[in-house]
Amino acid sequence: MKLSWRNPQTLICTLAISVLMIAGSSMVTAQSLTTFSSEYSASANGIKAKASRKLQHLDDGSYHFENTLTAKFAGATLATLIETSKFEMIGQLIAPLHYQYSLTGISSESKLIDFDWQAMLAVSSEASKSWTIDLFKNTQDPLSYHLVLPRYLANQTGNLFEIPIADGVGIEIQRFRIIGEEVLDSAIGTLNCVIVERIKEVDDKRTTTIWFAKDHSYLLAKLEQTTASGITISLELESASLEKAPF
Numbered sequence: 492m493k494l495s496w497r498n499p500q501t502l503i504c505t506l507a508i509s510v511l512m513i514a515g516s517s518m519v520t521a522q523s524l525t526t527f528s529s530e531y532s533a534s535a536n537g538i539k540a541k542a543s544r545k546l547q548h549l550d551d552g553s554y555h556f557e558n559t560l561t562a563k564f565a566g567a568t569l570a571t572l573i574e575t576s577k578f579e580m581i582g583q584l585i586a587p588l589h590y591q592y593s594l595t596g597i598s599s600e601s602k603l604i605d606f607d608w609q610a611m612l613a614v615s616s617e618a619s620k621s622w623t624i625d626l627f628k629n630t631q632d633p634l635s636y637h638l639v640l641p642r643y644l645a646n647q648t649g650n651l652f653e654i655p656i657a658d659g660v661g662i663e664i665q666r667f668r669i670i671g672e673e674v675l676d677s678a679i680g681t682l683n684c685v686i687v688e689r690i691k692e693v694d695d696k697r698t699t700t701i702w703f704a705k706d707h708s709y710l711l712a713k714l715e716q717t718t719a720s721g722i723t724i725s726l727e728l729e730s731a732s733l734e735k736a737p738f
Contacts, residue, residue: 524554524580524638525708529731535724538564542726546638553579553588556634562596570596576634581608585639587657590632604632604657613657622660630655630662640667641709644685666690675702675712678729682712695719708733 526546533540540562547555558574577589592602603616606626613624631639636654643652650669655662667687675682682704689699702713714726 524548525734527708527710527731527733529710530729531711531726532729533560533562533724533726536722538562538569549577553577556638558634558637568596570594570598574634576632578632578635583642584629585631585635585642587630587632587635590634592633606632606657615657615659617659624657624661626657627655627662630657632656633658636665640687641703641711644669644687644703644705644709670700672705673702675704677712677727679731682707684712685709704728707731 524546526548528545529543531542531544533542540560542558542560544559545557549555554577556576556578558572560572561568562570562572571594573591573593575589575591576587578585578587580586586608587604587606589606590602590604592600594600601617604613604624606613608626611626613626613630615622615624629639631654633656636656639654640652643649652667654665654667656665667689669685670688671686673684673686675684682702683706684702685705687701687703689701691697691699696719697717699716700714701711703709704712710728710731711726712728714724716724718724
């Protein structure tokens with residue numbers, strides 16, 4: 492399938508949404524979160540994009556995690572996607588408080604999720620509709636889960652991982668497994684990486700493979716995805732800084 496101006500929705504779904512909704516990126520140690528910022532280049536069948544991620548520790552003790560991606564074609568901006576997640580740490584667990592998603596450009600869309608952990612409920616809103624979702628321990632929002640997978644890797648909790656995510660009208664369980672290790676040449680140098688793939692249903696032709704840098708707190712170093720229609724998406728690290736220390 493060829494991406495073009497006449498097929499903007501395919502562009503957005505295969506590049507902007509895929510990169511930000513599937514790729515994980517965080518700086519972690521086995522015990523705590525570490526604030527960071529990172530920059531990425533992305534492409535899908537000739538369409539180019541720039542992505543950035545930033546984790547901040549706020550004065551009230553909570554965290555603010557933001558992903559942005561801008562997709563361009565022939566020098567013109569087609570779409571800008573911004574995701575934010577505000578969460579707090581309860582012990583060693585990430586507890587989402589508020590999630591926001593905004594897509595602007597040739598297509599527009601917005602979503603909100605608010606979490607009430609005392610009531611064990613979340614309210615998900617999109618357009619003029621809203622839904623109530625029953626929560627259970629360790630449920631994540633569509634962005635905060637990006638910080639959970641590297642924590643599993645840092646804590647060496649096994650080769651298989653399951654993460655419950657509040658998305659849309661219910662809870663989705665995303666599954667991942669470690670498939671190996673590789674020394675990866677990147678824009679910031681040689682990286683010792685652990686390779687993780689997302690586990691799909693038997694009849695799902697999509698594939699997602701993620702490289703995490705072991706010696707840099709399991710920072711996302713590379714991602715490759717093939718969609719059901721055969722479109723190849725790639726994401727590669729360009730720069731990163733960990734608590735004001737650039738690589």
